[in-house]
Amino acid sequence: MKHFWRSEIDRLLLVFLAIIIIGLLTKLWIVAILLPAGVYIGWNIYQQFRLNQWIKGGMQTDQAPDGGGLWSTLVTHLHRREVSDRKREQSLRDLVEQYNTILAVFPDAAVVLNNVGEIDWANERAAELLGIKRDLDSGSKLTSLLRAPDLIAYLNDPDQITEFKHQSPLDDKQTLAFRTIGFGDGQSMLTARDVSEEVSMNEMRKNFMANASHELRTPLTVISGYLEILEAAPELDSPLLPPVVSAMSQASRMAHIIDDLLTLSRLEKTTADEDSSVVIDMQAMLENMVKDISRTIADNTHSIDMEIDPLLDLFGVELEVTGIASNLLKNAVKYTPAGSTIIVRWSLNEQQQACLSVIDNGDGIAQEHLPHLTERFYRVDPGRSRDKGGTGLGLAIIKHIIERHGGHLEISSIEGEGSTFTAVFPQNRAIIEQFVPLESTSGTVN
């Protein structure tokens, strides 16, 4: 720093000296001032010109102008800045290159969108799976290329966190799992992966279950019929009666399992049917159900309390919702000891979702079992479940039904304190009746 000021001051002193000498020799002081000052200014303009040429020429190191003093310092600073910019640019270019290479070999389609949903970039797989070509479609709106309304609704929803399965826009027989990930300032990346094989395997499994259950049903009905005839036959030797009765009970258990498997297959094959949904008077339905169960399986063994919001109804498939309530309540009776108390609660939660809870103060369930309870044939205590006539499919069916209604099942339990099973239905299925004061319905107010 000091160095360049020194040489700048030296230069000015030189100009001053030239002025004095020329002035003393010629006595023409104006000429003596203008001449050295003009040379100094001209020289500086020339340095500016060289600097400008050098900048324009890409600041090559070997062509850097050396004007000394302030000019050299300026050149050095500019050169240093240029080198560091070049380095940064190169590392950014390497990064983009790396990113492009990774996404290019990525087995899934990847499309990068800007903050207004226009395509910025797409890998080659995007052309194969979605028909989106980077060169042709850059700058186009994604939603103008993928036109399926439900897919567009998914893409437009910023809160989506799960995958969305949909047919490929290029091939009806191909199923893709879409996912969007937001990043930066409103940008996002859409990925799509081919799940056709997974979907068709799942379909095969479902068909196999449905067909096998269906095929088993008819012979089982015939066997049960013959067993009933045998049991009632007067010629049957009394030692043979117990095995026949036991065979009948096993046949009936099998029939229950087959019925449950058929129910599950039906639920899996169909989607929640808005058309068959009605406004269910939950208070009336739950009161009837609790009355029935209190008189039958819970007679003199359990006390069942109700905490019902009388103004809250549910828009759902009545038979299915009744099935949820009765299965949860029957489970609470089956798996808690005599003397236990069960609460059936129907109310809105903080998020205004309609919740049907069955709460018991039985033995509870160990935490490690909770995530598995809705798996098919999962039982905490298989022997006990069979003794109680359980098929191990009840909660799997309940979960399916709740999900068909757009809701989910929550299970919590503390060993030694009891369990809570809650069917949570979405806000749009909760119907809140208007409270009408008695005076206004009577018509006459005195």
Ligand code: ADP
């Ligand atoms: P199951 O036909 O065996 O009753 P579910 O699918 O209905 O089948 O229930 C799965 C398992 O969850 C049951 O076998 C039981 O061990 C456990 N379970 C369900 N409800 C309760 C409850 N209220 N308290 C304790 N355990 C329960």
